[in-house]
Amino acid sequence: MRFVRQHLLVVPTAVLTVVFFVVPLGLIAVYSFGSINPVSLDVFFGWTTNNYRAFDSSLYLHSLLRSIFLSVGATAICAVLGFALAYFISRQPPRAQRLLLVAVIVPFWTSFIVRTYSWVDLLQNLGPIDRLAGATGLTSGNLSILYTPTAIAIGIVYSYLPLMVLPIYVSLERIDVSIYSAAADLGATPWRQFRKVVLPLAMPGVIAGSIIVGIPALGEYVIPEILGGGKTLMLGNILADQFQTTGNYPFGSALAVTLMGILLIMLLILRRRAPLQEPAA
């Protein structure tokens, strides 16, 4: 009885997590080895690896590589821009720091759809960026960025940049300022101070930021749908299509398992670089 009472509190979490998280993920892991009858759409279990062979086809392999390239690239750009901004913010007086942090966070709080959509306005031909490029003589004719991988990369960097700035800021803000003077007094050049003192101390923040930016970027669905115009696809879109339109559940499941696999590899690489600082608790 005591046991029951003690563990009663975990029942809601356990039910929700097991039934609607563990079971569905297990289900797709199992189905990814099944096969489907193309006419009746019945699923058979023959423990086949055929669903994973689809990556022999260049269409899927390309979208897989594109997803990895776009998410890693966008994360790297976020890290550079985020570091520059976080470093500047951390060196300001406290009041200015707070103001600047709000300026970073508020865009992140606005509707995700609207934030992504705003780039359609900006990037379209005859839009402000296209006109600016034409007026300054950078391009002759149209820029035509919208609905290309570049547009998707811009969208990802834009949407996730605040998530990179904050953890880097937190790790930089903890640094005792006197450590800089110490390095300078000992004769380190500004560049050397940056490379040998600032960068190593900021690394946990960069790693944490890369995890919170890189993971959702890899499985991104909405941004390629809007800024890729349904033409440039990432793994998330092809995966979603298998469930929404094609109805090839085993293949969709194999894509989902593949995505999870890549994600785990990325996580392991990042965690090896520096121990993941788990927030809270």
Added chain:
Amino acid sequence: MNIRRHPVSAALAALVIAFLWLPLIAVMVNSFNRDSIMASWGGATSKWYGQALRDHDVREGLKATLIIAIASALVSLAVGVSGALWWRRAPKRARAVYDGLVYARIIVPEVVFATAVFFLFVRFHFRLGLTAIIIGHSVWNSAYATLIVQARLVGLDPSIEEAAADLGATPWRVFRRVTLSSLMPAIVAAGLLAFTFSFDDVVTSYFLQGTAQSPLPIVLFGLIRFRLTPEVNAIGVLVMVFTVALMSLAVTIFATAGRIGRSERSAGFLDMYRR
């Protein structure tokens, strides 16, 4: 090395801030643009706001979104808070499993989670619709809720509860007057946060809506896939104002709750971000 006045660093920071704000400013400006294809400035008008507020799909979508967000916030709180209270007294191994599943719910890409749950519902002939969306949102929302409450529980000294019990308070009274009341800021913040995440969600809702009324973000998603319309800018601005107000409230409550150390506060602050 006086970085505070370092011109290159300041210029770079200004550029990044401009990059973050210009698209939003463009949306705000265009929401008042009379020119319906937004090719140039056609004078100011507020007619798009009127049109947005009269649009049947938008109104029904907003209604559905509010129902989903409120229900999912309440479910997530019930699940997240009870879980965190259990976690506080749980054996070490069980705690590790609990924490692992909390992080897993946050880290699994939403498109994988959404398709998996969609598949579960289809496979076992559960009905898709509002309830399905509420359940789906609660899976990840409860993980955030539990993290926020856990952060607060760690700072709660058990000796206060023991003192209350020693002074003759019944267990229920101790729970209500000490435990729950000191968790209140975290509970309110977690609830507001869950509401906002749910309010803004696209992917999970998209897969679990079935034939039910689409929530507002999906309505917007549908609108912009067809064409550019200034009405979307107006809806965007309205949603923006609403979300920013709510999030500010959540953070203010969480940050000013006191008794949270400086470093813990930064960590808790970061928990508020997802995706």
